[in-house]
Amino acid sequence: MSVRVQTEDFDVGLEIQALRRNNPKVGAVAAFVGLVRDVNEGESIRGMVLEHYPGMTEKALEDIVTQAKDRWDVIDILVIHRVGPLKPTDQIVLVAVASGHRGDAFAACEFIMDYLKTRAPFWKKEQTPSGTRWVEARESDDIAAARWQA
Known part of the structure; x- marks a missing residue:
């Protein structure tokens, strides 16, 4: 399992290839790129600009x-989240889950994204023609995360 918070871009193909490691038990990889x-x-x-609280963010x-x-039932999970200045079309986040079966891979990937959007300490400040603004939490993200409550 690997979590990285970084300013550098990432290569989705190389990251997924590394996650698989030619492991014959991996039957599915589900990935999300934001x-x-x-x-x-x-x-x-x-x-x-994406800001975070170093140490706390990785722990979350x-x-x-x-x-x-x-x-x-997953074999491996990778989460990469970028911070710092970003522009339209830049990659922000990669969540990739390797599993023996697609159902587990899809569910775990979606769960991680839903929880990441609502529980990870990141703050977004957008630059618009009318100035900068902080992005507020969305009710739709809270609703998506709530469905995973036991």
Whole structure:
């Protein structure tokens, strides 16, 4: 299981290949890549800055990954989340889950993203034509995460 918070971009293909490690037990890999959009809430986005709390952020991500590992039969999990200045089309996040079967891989991947959006300490500041603004939490993200409550 691996969690990385970094400013550098990542190569999705290489990361998934490394996650698989030619392990013959891996029958499925589910992955999600989040990107910076050029519009949010009807306003043009020129860029954004993602801030985090070093140490706390990694621990929160590791806790989310551990919860996924405890819930589903997974072989390996990778979470990479970028911080710092980003522009439209830049990759923000990669969540990849290797499992013996697609159901576990899909569910764990979706769970990690839903919890990451609501429980990981990241803060987004968008640059728009009218100035900068902090991105507020979305009710739809809370609803998505709530469905995983036992």
